[in-house]
């Protein structure tokens with residue numbers, strides 16, 4: 001059983017030395033358990049946070065020497081559980097390893113989903129996050145302006161397409177010309193701007209002549225600073241992620257922006273609301289799965305997958321995700337279906 005374990009807690013950006021590929025015996029299921037073979041492993045930004053010693057928000061901090069945590073698509077290879085049979089395809093949380101045991105509580109049957117990796121992307125957690133964050137917190141209205149960064153990624157691509165479906169004007173921000181072209185030509189964004197352009201703030205103001213009604217916050221940092229002066233009275237800011245800060249060891253140097261931020265929140269009556277998607281599975285997942293299934297089938301929502309082959313390549317791929325080297329929803333193909 002090959003496993004990628006956490007070898008050290010990163011200082012700043014993770015490096016390959018923070019991970020270790022080791023080999024353990026394939027475990028044997030006890031009564032009430034199943035043995036899972038990992039087919040696909042989802043790589044997501046929160047994995048940087050669980051490498052640190054932090055209070056649990058998305059998942060508990062990974063103990064040193066344990067396999068990295070992560071959502072997976074698995075094949076049941078042996079079952080001593082009444083609800084599962086060998087051969088079943090399930091959504092699980094097996095983490096960064098070839099095989100894992102489960103008592104079934106964390107497993108969701110996937111039936112005969114023809115492309116199982118979709119359960120980690122456009123029919124799974126990132127798209128669900130976009131759905132709840134945009135529709136329930138952002139509440140886009142026809143003609144409003146929506147801005148989202150990491151626009152070609154798992155969450156951002158779906159935010160932009162849902163905002164278009166609701167009749168809003170969508171301005172994306174992404175890392176580089178290829179991602180921007182993709183957002184406009186393939187995903188139907190109205191405009192997409194390069195986050196590394198030194199004149200981002202100026203271009204964003206020009207792209208949002210009527211101001212910004214919804215800023216779906218995925219990144220923080222310089223993008224948020226460019227957005228803040230453009231927010232309209234009554235703007236909504238679902239706060240989903242702050243990826244530009246995940247590798248920071250210490251807070252960035254001043255000036256202190258807090259008074260300016262809070263003055264804008266007050267004077268423009270801005271609603272800023274945090275989102276942790278785990279809170280919403282019980283109430284909203286079924287509606288999401290039904291709606292998104294229809295939109296995907298109708299070709300109204302799509303999400304590019306960035307597939308990396310081999311469990312041993314997961315560390316480099318996660319390090320790259322935190323620097324924008326992925327292009328689309330990042331998944332690792334661990335074994336053939």
Ligand code: NDP
Pocket residue numbers: 044045046125126129149150151152153154155156173174175176179195218219221239240241242243244245275276277278321322323324325326327328329330
């Ligand atoms: P993506 O597929 O969008 O991949 C991450 C992207 O972030 C990169 O491709 C890059 O896009 C961008 N990025 C990386 N570094 C920086 C930086 N320094 N500044 C600005 N952008 C950067 O990931 P997801 O769609 O899975 O996640 C998007 C956000 O949503 C993350 O912040 C994540 O933590 C958050 N999230 C939150 C959840 C919740 O429950 N609150 C659930 C799921 C995700 P580019 O090159 O285009 O800039």
